[in-house]
Amino acid sequence: MANLNALTEFIKSGNRSKATKLTQEALDAGEVPQGILDAMVVGMDVVGERFKCNEIFVPEMLIAARAMKEAMAILEPALVKTGYKPIATAVIGTVQGDLHDIGKNLVSMMWKGASFNVVDLGVNVPAEKFVAAIKEHNATLVGLSALLTTTMPAMQTVMDAIRAEDFVGVKVLIGGAPITQNYADQIGADAFAADAASAVDAARKLLAN
Amino acid sequence: MSTHYTSLAIDDPTKLVFGHAPNPFTLRRGMVLGGGLVYPEINFTLPPMLIEAGTMNKVCTEYRQMITGVLKRAAELESPGVLVEFETLPPMTEHPDWGMQIVNILLDAMEEAHAKDGLASALRMTPNDNREMVRPPQMRSGIYWEGMLELFDRSAAAGAELLSIESVGGKELHDDALTMGDMQGSIFGLSVLGARDMKFLWTHIVEIAKRHGVHAAGDTACGFGNTAMVLAEQKMIPRVFAAVVRAVTAVRSLVAYECGAVGPGKDCGYENPILKAITGFPMSMEGKCASCAHFSPMGNLAAACCDTWSNESIQNVKLLGGMAPTMSMEQLIYDCRLMNVALGEGPKEVLKLRDWFVASDDSLDPQAYILRPDCCVQLAQAIISKDTPYTAARHVGLTAIDILRQAHADKSLKLSDRELPWLDTMTDTIQEMPDDENVLAQQVIATTEPGRFLPAEYGLTS
Ligand code: B12
Numbered sequence: 162m163a164n165l166n167a168l169t170e171f172i173k174s175g176n177r178s179k180a181t182k183l184t185q186e187a188l189d190a191g192e193v194p195q196g197i198l199d200a201m202v203v204g205m206d207v208v209g210e211r212f213k214c215n216e217i218f219v220p221e222m223l224i225a226a227r228a229m230k231e232a233m234a235i236l237e238p239a240l241v242k243t244g245y246k247p248i249a250t251a252v253i254g255t256v257q258g259d260l261h262d263i264g265k266n267l268v269s270m271m272w273k274g275a276s277f278n279v280v281d282l283g284v285n286v287p288a289e290k291f292v293a294a295i296k297e298h299n300a301t302l303v304g305l306s307a308l309l310t311t312t313m314p315a316m317q318t319v320m321d322a323i324r325a326e327d328f329v330g331v332k333v334l335i336g337g338a339p340i341t342q343n344y345a346d347q348i349g350a351d352a353f354a355a356d357a358a359s360a361v362d363a364a365r366k367l368l369a370n
Numbered sequence: 371m372s373t374h375y376t377s378l379a380i381d382d383p384t385k386l387v388f389g390h391a392p393n394p395f396t397l398r399r400g401m402v403l404g405g406g407l408v409y410p411e412i413n414f415t416l417p418p419m420l421i422e423a424g425t426m427n428k429v430c431t432e433y434r435q436m437i438t439g440v441l442k443r444a445a446e447l448e449s450p451g452v453l454v455e456f457e458t459l460p461p462m463t464e465h466p467d468w469g470m471q472i473v474n475i476l477l478d479a480m481e482e483a484h485a486k487d488g489l490a491s492a493l494r495m496t497p498n499d500n501r502e503m504v505r506p507p508q509m510r511s512g513i514y515w516e517g518m519l520e521l522f523d524r525s526a527a528a529g530a531e532l533l534s535i536e537s538v539g540g541k542e543l544h545d546d547a548l549t550m551g552d553m554q555g556s557i558f559g560l561s562v563l564g565a566r567d568m569k570f571l572w573t574h575i576v577e578i579a580k581r582h583g584v585h586a587a588g589d590t591a592c593g594f595g596n597t598a599m600v601l602a603e604q605k606m607i608p609r610v611f612a613a614v615v616r617a618v619t620a621v622r623s624l625v626a627y628e629c630g631a632v633g634p635g636k637d638c639g640y641e642n643p644i645l646k647a648i649t650g651f652p653m654s655m656e657g658k659c660a661s662c663a664h665f666s667p668m669g670n671l672a673a674a675c676c677d678t679w680s681n682e683s684i685q686n687v688k689l690l691g692g693m694a695p696t697m698s699m700e701q702l703i704y705d706c707r708l709m710n711v712a713l714g715e716g717p718k719e720v721l722k723l724r725d726w727f728v729a730s731d732d733s734l735d736p737q738a739y740i741l742r743p744d745c746c747v748q749l750a751q752a753i754i755s756k757d758t759p760y761t762a763a764r765h766v767g768l769t770a771i772d773i774l775r776q777a778h779a780d781k782s783l784k785l786s787d788r789e790l791p792w793l794d795t796m797t798d799t800i801q802e803m804p805d806d807e808n809v810l811a812q813q814v815i816a817t818t819e820p821g822r823f824l825p826a827e828y829g830l831t832s
Binding site: 215216217218219220221223258260262263266267283284285309310311313314315339344356 | 415416417418419420421459460461502503505545548549550551552597601604605606607608685788
């Protein structure tokens with residue numbers, strides 16, 4: 162039996178070489194891919210929690226995320242063979258006219274850590290591009306970021322474009338410094354999250370509904 | 371033509387004070403920057419709304435309301451003068467006609483306030499740097515570059531007396547360096563890419579200023595140092611990391627003055643006191659009155675060496691006291707009154723107030739500590755002791771780390787346990803970096819995914 166607890170620990174400490182080695186060993190030993198994935202996600206959840214409690218900084222969290230990313234690259238083919246589908250495919254981007262992306266990148270990273278399949282469209286993304294990406298990737302979760310008061314209205318434009326399609330079960334989560342729950346309600350977004358850590362909880366909650 | 375500073379304009383920390391700069395200058399309405407008075411510098415921005423052809427009337431109405439409100443209050447409070455900063459939003463630089471509509475509204479209102487109330491004022495024009503609207507950023511040509519130069523040129527012709535920008539050269543790699551806690555990446559972004567872009571950009575801005583008989587004021591490493599500060603404030607990166615980044619930003623911002631800028635350096639450049647020590651030019655600063663835009667750990671200390679005192683930016687929303695920009699104007703004026711009373715009393719009183727500003731913040735955060743006037747002189751000295759931005763950046767980084775280590779050891783600065791190991795990590799990183807910046811540049815080019823930045827836009831060959 163491969164030691165999946167140790168894998169959790171290596172993800173937590175961001176030890177890339179040991180995390181990848183152990184993932185391979187676990188696969189070779191016939192562990193169920195889903196079980197290996199769960200061990201990694203538990204590790205990332207702890208990392209996210211530590212970050213939330215101000216015990217670690219973002220660079221340390223990113224090191225864990227990198228270890229997970231590399232271990233995932235080894236695990237993925239086996240996972241796919243078992244018919245595994247990620248919990249959700251998410252499309253995320255900063256809306257048109259806006260170039261602020263540090264916050265968005267953190268949300269994207271946290272979602273990946275929660276084993277969502279994340280398609281990051283970058284910055285200055287027009288509404289059509291969001292809609293096209295939702296279609297192309299069958300996304301069920303959309304994340305919109307805006308940091309400028311003058312690009313907040315572009316969120317409305319994206320919402321209108323999404324609602325004009327007959328997507329089933331597509332949930333939209335918005336965020337950024339000037340954004341509030343009120344604003345989310347006003348433009349018909351499904352939820353607002355104030356920071357990257359709560360963006361994971363909010364997304365899980367939305368997807369569960 | 372560019373100057374390379376090899377000595378300090380202010381080498382005695384007791385001379386690095388608010389209201390006095392060794393190289394003051396006079397604006398058209400008689401305001402002397404760095405000449406014994408601190409002036410308020412007001413900046414304001416739009417509430418949530420779209421900027422497009424169809425909304426420009428509304429946009430103009432907002433700006434008219436904001437400028438009229440702030441100038442009226444400044445006149446009522448008998449401010450000796452006001453600096454108005456117009457920092458554009460992206461569409462206003464992309465469409466210089468829109469930007470100019472607002473410039474004219476501001477200048478007309480300033481003219482009227484002078485005619486009616488005798489209020490002296492001047493306009494600082496800060497087109498925003500749109501060059502990264504395309505990815506990878508195109509730094510030296512293209513519609514964004516053209517639009518920005520056009521707006522500089524036309525606003526200077528119309529009457530803007532100070533030209534500034536928050537330039538972004540090097541930021542496309544620096545953002546990741548910040549979130550990864552990567553000191554080598556930060557130094558590369560600031561002193562190799564950043565400094566090269568600054569030289570190119572500021573040579574153009576200085577030329578425009580000369581053509582119109584106005585002043586090339588200065589830049590700020592906002593997208594670097596303040597991004598770090600905001601991230602540290604949100605507990606995302608260590609404060610000591612942000613403090614060292616701040617010291618290194620001075621190397622990048624200095625290039626504007628080497629190219630011929632004369633101050634005041636832009637408000638959000640918290641590194642400005644270091645530059646005041648080197649150049650002797652007046653500087654704008656912001657602190658507690660800028661929390662309407664972002665938080666900082668040095669609300670009082672930031673005022674220690676300022677020549678204009680700013681609010682960074684505030685949205686036009688209604689508060690109980692009145693509109694937010696007017697409220698902000700009043701706060702700035704009261705802060706300036708206090709500093710100006712001290713200036714009127716004499717050098718001893720100035721020093722006393724300055725030291726109170728410093729003592730109220732310096733022991734609580736490394737980012738504040740590093741900007742104590744004595745530390746600024748030390749950092750300035752480190753910068754001018756080296757020949758190139760890259761060597762200066764590494765040296766000032768190490769100097770900053772030493773200052774923090776020492777301050778922690780003698781208990782004049784409190785650092786938390788989880789911050790401390792970062793001092794050693796940063797030291798090791800800086801010491802292990804190649805001595806030759808070209809070697810580093812080739813390493814970075816080889817290991818960065820293509821499409822992140824264009825080496826040729828920085829005069830680098832791969
Ligand atoms: C860093 C910064 C920049 C950097 C951006 C670097 C980058 N790659 O992103 C640079 C220098 C490039 C920049 C440029 C500009 N900026 Co700026 N910038 C900031 C600053 C200081 C911090 C933003 C930041 O990165 N915070 C750190 C991150 C981690 O926090 P965050 O973004 O809030 O994200 C968190 C949450 O909001 C949330 N979240 C974010 N996105 C999402 C998405 C989802 C789906 C969810 C669930 C959650 C979520 O989770 C994140 C992590 O916890 C803010 C100040 C502020 N108060 O926010 C100004 C600020 C936003 N900028 C401002 C301005 C004016 C500009 C410029 C126009 C300046 C100019 N004139 O040149 C340009 C505009 C460029 C453009 N077209 O977008 C103003 C906006 C004013 C207004 N009218 O709205 C601000 C408020 C500062 C100010 N002057 O008052 N800026």
